[in-house]
Amino acid sequence: MLTTRAPHRRRVRGAIAGAALAGATFALSGASAETLTIAATAGPTTLDPTTSTNGVPSVWFPNLSYAALIHRAPDGRSTPGLALDWAYSQDRLSFVMNLREGVKFSDGSPMTAADVVNWLKHYKEKGSFTAWLGKVTDISATGPMQVTLKLSTPDPMLPYGLDQDGMAGDVVGPSGLAHPDTLGSTTNGAGPYMIDPKATILNSQYVYVKNPYYWAPDEQHWDKVVVKIISDGNALMSALKTGQVQVAEGAATEAAEAEGAGLKIISAPSAMLGMYIGDIDGKIVPALKDVRVRQALNFAIDRKGIAESLYGKYGKPTTQFVPQGIGGYVAKLEDFYPYDPKKAKALLAEAGFADSVKFTLVEQPAVSSGDLLAQAMVANWKDVGIDVTLKPTDSFATYVPLMGTQKYPATTLTFQYSVQLTDTQQLVTNPALYNYMGFTDAKANALAEAQRRQDIESPAGVAAAEASETYMVENAFLTPVVSVDALLFATKGVDGLKFATYPWPDPTNWKPAK
Incomplete structure (x- = not known):
């Protein structure tokens, strides 16, 4: 949605009540295969995918902790996420998804069709991007692991709304939905990571640790992911050069300096x-x-x-x-x-x-x-x-x-x-x-x-x-x-940074360089 980057980036302040500084210094020791430290120019308004904004960098925060029903690959294709397959009916007024079995949320509870139904109903009522489910008239479980959406009129955008960038498919677990007021600073998703609220300082740094119940542990490329909010361009470049940060939002005004420092520059419209x-x-x-x-x-x-x-x-x-x-x-x-x-x-x-x-x-x-x-x-x-x-x-x-x-x-x-x-x-x-x-x-x-x-x-x-x-x-x-163009600046220790015109670069794809 609304995003902005400036050459002299503005400082943002704030803190989660009671948050500790634990974890605030581990990135200072430099890059490691265990920790990925990312620099974003602005913090999120919330960690709740219901009301989160999209665009870079806002979309990175839910990407890390919430798996989407449909996963948008770097080449733009729709690929399996929490849903293994999906299809419109012949009249295009029904959209049927068959769900992945064995999925658990970060609190260990198993994902059911009912959980997906409850989440989609919640998003339809309260989500930031109401248009994604605006044509949906009914959401129901039509099998043990099957969910069907009924439409008032055909809508070809559903696969986009239900992917990790649309966020309507970022299913929140039942305990999170039971206490939606907590989702601004905690997470309850089925993604590869989950927020560590004790080490997180609002609009300063967001610390993610592995979701121990993630269905694809081989795709958890880091033990810990930290997103540091660095709104000043000079500070950002310094953090990259010294290894305190391994990947950062780039700006065209700093590209020459990044190139001169030997950093990778990845760009696309x-x-x-x-x-x-x-x-x-x-x-x-x-x-x-x-x-x-x-x-x-x-x-x-x-x-x-x-x-x-x-x-x-x-x-x-x-x-x-x-x-x-x-x-x-x-x-x-x-x-x-x-x-x-x-x-x-x-x-x-x-x-x-x-x-x-x-x-x-x-x-x-x-x-x-x-x-x-x-x-x-x-x-x-x-x-x-x-x-x-x-x-x-x-x-x-x-x-x-x-x-x-x-x-x-x-x-x-x-x-x-x-x-x-x-x-x-x-x-x-x-x-x-x-x-x-x-x-x-x-x-x-x-x-x-x-x-x-x-x-x-x-x-x-x-x-x-x-x-x-x-x-x-x-x-x-x-x-x-x-x-x-969107730009990423990265050290040589990180691979998997490809992205096309869309979707936006997804940090869950980034991995240690071989």
Whole structure:
């Protein structure tokens, strides 16, 4: 979901009540085959997969402790997880999963079909990403180890929602569901690791130890995994160079230094960065209701200059929401909003808002070079008479409730790449994860519904995705600026760091180098 990385990363503070410093120093002795230490630029809002945000680094925290029903492989394929196989019925209104036998949660209790049903019902009611199960009308155990989901209309996104990045498939055990208020700082999953709450300090370090009941012990590559929150770029590089950290979120601004230090650099197209407009109805800023104003915001941006100066070879200008190689990408849309300040001014004048558009832009935490990106956009808009004030936030714990007040019309964002239907369902439909102001666009909803009737990768599915992508770009619901690569910096002691356009890099795949 919302992620951000900045060249001078902000510090985040906080502590789990009563947490001890035990385990805080073991990583200082350097890399070892027993301990993997990861650096993330921001801590999670919660450890509960029900309400966790996604994107990197937030998704890493549930990845380590919760196995998903479906596992997304680094090449993008759906592979067995807690479910061994799954299939839609002929009419595509039922989705049947046959579960893996012998699975136990980290407290030793065995996983049953009833546990999976209870979890999915819980997620449908309270999950952050309600769209994943939004078409599900009934969830039931149809065999000792079989679960069936009934759908109101076809939904090709279920395998994505139920994987480790969607998190609707991150099954929580019965003891965790019985005490959901504890899941913010403890874990009760069937994944390879579990949190050690005594050694964990909120927004400082998260310590994971082996789940003794994990069904595939050969895939537990480390005795302990520590995720340290290092929001300062200089401190992060120092930790890598001295071996205190073995893998870290990278930033393009630090790639040259990482290369010079002999670190591995792994990259792949990862996310679209730019601005999301929540106030499409013009409740806060009436001008934003006019598509010409939103288009002017796009024409005013010098994408090429921003991409080159802030991201170098790890970023490219973009005006759309998916990268080349994903169904729904439309090549001609890349030139839809060329840098044209005169055109922007003309559109503002035509709409009756010349030199009168003024609003506050909230900065989402953890956007790559986020402060500089926001400042560059603001400078471009000032050149055409648009007055934008920046409001920084220091963590998602601050950011999420701030946006929930519905007092701010727009936010910077990192939107992690997935299939195009994810863009439609999370950005412009109602309800949608990012649609915090609750605007409704009937055609956007209709285009999403047309996509749901097709298989994602079928020719008809791709055509439907292209139609949706075109509508979103033409109507300027967002101001995309740059497509950036995700970067990992790693020491030579860690292998298995491959990742494709999506899914995001999964730390459970990382292993000691041979």
